[in-house]
Amino acid sequence: MSFTFTWYGHATLGLETGGQHILVDPFFTGNPAASTTHDKVPADFILVSHGHGDHVGDAVEIAKRTGALVISNAEIAGWMSAKGVKAHGQHIGGGHQHPFGYLKLTFALHGSALPDGSNGGNPAGFLITLPSGEKIYMAQDTGLFGDMKLIGDEGIHLAVLPIGDNYTMGPDDALRAVELLRPKHVIPIHYNTFGLIAQDPQAWAARVRAQTSAVVHVMKPGESLAF
Numbered sequence: 001m002s003f004t005f006t007w008y009g010h011a012t013l014g015l016e017t018g019g020q021h022i023l024v025d026p027f028f029t030g031n032p033a034a035s036t037t038h039d040k041v042p043a044d045f046i047l048v049s050h051g052h053g054d055h056v057g058d059a060v061e062i063a064k065r066t067g068a069l070v071i072s073n074a075e076i077a078g079w080m081s082a083k084g085v086k087a088h089g090q091h092i093g094g095g096h097q098h099p100f101g102y103l104k105l106t107f108a109l110h111g112s113a114l115p116d117g118s119n120g121g122n123p124a125g126f127l128i129t130l131p132s133g134e135k136i137y138m139a140q141d142t143g144l145f146g147d148m149k150l151i152g153d154e155g156i157h158l159a160v161l162p163i164g165d166n167y168t169m170g171p172d173d174a175l176r177a178v179e180l181l182r183p184k185h186v187i188p189i190h191y192n193t194f195g196l197i198a199q200d201p202q203a204w205a206a207r208v209r210a211q212t213s214a215v216v217h218v219m220k221p222g223e224s225l226a227f
């Protein structure tokens, strides 16, 4: 089975597979890089990696409009449930078979306080195994960690990695992440949303091409790629 990947800008991602729409970290309102608005995006499932405002974003509004199931760590899932949204809680290392594939929450080296100061549990990344067996790793906000090698050992088709620096991995560590993960394809995210995370993605892509065998796709917000 194939899938389509959309970058909406910042760390906001869309996956379409088997007729299901999976929306990741849906930050549209207040996102200077957003390619569209929260009232226009399709969603059957919404994945929230951690509690920060640029990741929780418009998740509640979109879930209420679409009836999508929000999937996150148990603390954020509980916070979503209290707002009247359908939610499913998991924790790092735990996987669950959802209609779109098997989703495992992975370690992330970051913070996770929710916008209202509530405890957002631990931040996570996402590893999805599609019914075809293809694996997609979306690191979301994280610093570099050595266990990316273990994630890479699973055989990654597509890795989505932050390169913005300051809050997450910068270009140097993201390059080391590609070396550990050994994905077939890699897409950089979480850069150029605002000045503090300004980066040159083409310069990073050139380094990845020179030093690894990964195929790099530098996307524009709103662009989709079919895999």
Ligand code: NI
Pocket: 050, 052, 055, 110, 111, 141, 167
């Ligand atoms: Ni964050």
Ligand code: MN
Pocket: 011, 052, 054, 055, 141, 167, 190
């Ligand atoms: Mn972020």
